[in-house]
Amino acid sequence: MAWRERIGRVIFETDTPAARAFDVALLWAIVASVVAVVLESVPSIRVAYGPALRAAEWAFTLAFTVEYVLRLVTAGRARRYPFSFFGIIDLLAILPAYLALLLGTTPYLAVLRALRLLRVFRVLKLARYLGEARVLAQALAASRAKITVFLTFVLTVVLVVGAFMYVIEGPERGFESIPTGVYWAIVTLTTVGYGDISPQTTLGRSLAAALMILGYGVIAVPTGIVTTELARAGDRREAARREAAGRRVCGDCGLVGHGEDARFCRRCGASLPERDGG
16 A cells, blocks of 8 residues: 555554554543643743643644654545644644744643644544544434523523522622623533522512422433433444344444345444354
């Protein structure tokens, strides 16, 4: 194979030992670079180990730069890759360091470096995670209508209660406007309870108590909806596997449709089960 194809298989695919080793190394580099960014934000650590952390940051940046260039060179659709989701994330992984040379180090650039953690999803698209991610996506899509109705109900409740609290308590007790009342209602309904604003009148406290009790039920609703859809999606996946009995199905990622003489999954590289009767 040409060198571009060989490097492209290592970088973009997952069905070879070299590709898997590259993904593992990339995952550790991403985590280590984010840890370095987090540690650098601590003043005491920055004073004691600032030069070492900056040297590590540049080492990671140079490594990610080489990787980004190789992806540009070996991508099958080179013109589309820079504008794809992962292409933009890959660019954001290296851009802050070079901007810091021009603009100076700022906390905002450090925050952009933390976006490198999103690159973990590039690695987690592999093998055993792929099938589970598909089940979760199906469950969230099936829950979309129910969650929309639920959020509409919640927004209606906090708006009505916030308006009532503005009328009941008034600006002299901290409820300076309806948006302030809505803010208090959201904090109370979600059981966060900052305590920066609290009702003082008997009627206001009674309304607050009712909202707190409602909050416990509200928290359980989206959890139940998504859990039910997850169970249904899992059942559909299992039914599809049973239906595909006798065909070549990958036990790790669930991919169906391998060739008759295939021994390994063409997506994740796992060993395929033997054919029935063979």
